[in-house]
Amino acid sequence: MPNETSLRGGEKKIQDWISLACGVLLFISPWPLVFVFDVRAAITVWVGGVVIAAIAVAALVQFAEWEAWALLVAGLATAASPWALGFYVLHRGLAVCVVLGLIVALASAAKIWSLRHPAAIARR
Numbered sequence: 001m002p003n004e005t006s007l008r009g010g011e012k013k014i015q016d017w018i019s020l021a022c023g024v025l026l027f028i029s030p031w032p033l034v035f036v037f038d039v040r041a042a043i044t045v046w047v048g049g050v051v052i053a054a055i056a057v058a059a060l061v062q063f064a065e066w067e068a069w070a071l072l073v074a075g076l077a078t079a080a081s082p083w084a085l086g087f088y089v090l091h092r093g094l095a096v097c098v099v100l101g102l103i104v105a106l107a108s109a110a111k112i113w114s115l116r117h118p119a120a121i122a123r124r
Helices: 014-028 039-061 065-085 091-116 118-122
Strands: none
Touching: 014 039, 014 065, 014 091, 039 065, 039 091, 065 091, 091 118
16 A cells, blocks of 8 residues: 655645645634524534544644545535535535535545555656
């Protein structure tokens, strides 16, 4: 199984930093976007933000491949949560969940791909 050493130094953690930033933005989004009073949406983004940020910090400290997979699942779950939990009519909550969730999912998918295909990274 490919390991983390197949990536170059700066490329090892950029996806984790992106996920951490998205987790923090997700957590604080109910206040500036003024949907803090919709309890279902606010709790969803707070929990999603904490989960994504915690996994990203763990990956920054000591990477394991399961963390990239966990971020992929958390990002997709966050993106799907407005429909699953019924706050899709709240456009600000919908937008922040979908956009930030998909960014996290894409960043983690890129990391998984780079771990599984180290020869493609080495050719650059």
